[in-house]
Structures are given as structure tokens and as C-alpha cells.
Amino acid sequence: MVHDGREEVARHDRLIARGAARLELDHYLEALIWKPGALPGATALDQARAAGRFTPIHDAWWQAAVKAHGAREGTRALIDVLLRPLGTSARRRTVGQVVRHQVTGSSTGRVKR
Structure with missing residues (x-):
């Protein structure tokens, strides 16, 4: 836990393995857009x-975006969605909506050709 006076400002699980690192994907998104x-790796x-x-929802969106826009632009589109300032459940709903509407152009989930 990290405190500012009496207020808890962050909480991280302790890493037990020597030399272990826990990386937060959100911290790298602004660099990954470039x-x-x-x-992928x-x-x-x-x-x-x-x-x-x-989640698998994110993977499905990413696959649909890559199919529709190519690897580079599809991945950038995913990163753009992940950069939106939403809570986890709101972001999942947004990703699901984008899969159906932006990438596919319909609510059926089929990618436009």
C-alpha cells in the first residue's frame, strides 16, 4: 500500500519471486500507439x-479491426479504445459496441468486406 498521509493512494499485490516485475498495459499504451x-509480443x-x-472480447475486437483495417491500423484502433478514460466494465461494453458498430458496421458482428 502507498499512503499520502492517512489516505491510501495505491495498492499493489506483493511480488514474491526475486526479480519479478508486474507491468500494467495501461502504462504503455501511449508509447504503443506509435x-x-x-x-502482440x-x-x-x-x-x-x-x-x-x-479479455476474449478485446481479442475479438482486435481480430475484427485487423481484418477490416490491416495489422498496423487495426492495432492502433484497439489502443485508441483502450486509452479511453473508462472503468473496466464500461470499457468492455465500449469494446463490444465498437466490434458491432464501428468495425463491422452492424449489430450482427460480421466484418464489412
Whole structure:
């Protein structure tokens, strides 16, 4: 826990393994918008998936965006959505809505050709 006076301002689980690191994907998004090709192999992405913060909904959106716009622009579109200042559940709803409307152009989930 991190405190500012009596107020708790942050809480992080303790890492037990020596030399272990926990990376937050959100902390890297602004850099990744310029280098979207780095996202697929990013350790922060692997950790976000393992923690359940990058869900199958996100992966489905990403795949649809890549199919519709190509790898670079599809990945940038994903990062743009992830940069939106929303809570986790609101962001998931937004990603789901974007899959249906922005990328696919319909509520059926089919990608435009």
C-alpha cells in the first residue's frame, strides 16, 4: 500500500519471486500507439491477459479491426479504445459496441468486406 498521509493512494499485490516485475498495459499504451507492432509480443499484454484485464472480447475486437483495417491500423484502433478514460466494465461494453458498430458496421458482428 502507498499512503499520502492517512489516505491510501495505491495498492499493489506483493511480488514474491526475486526479480519479478508486474507491468500494467495501461502504462504503455501511449508509447504503443506509435509502435503498434510491439503490442502482440508485449509482456504487459501477456500479464493483462493472465489477470483477466485483456479479455476474449478485446481479442475479438482486435481480430475484427485487423481484418477490416490491416495489422498496423487495426492495432492502433484497439489502443485508441483502450486509452479511453473508462472503468473496466464500461470499457468492455465500449469494446463490444465498437466490434458491432464501428468495425463491422452492424449489430450482427460480421466484418464489412
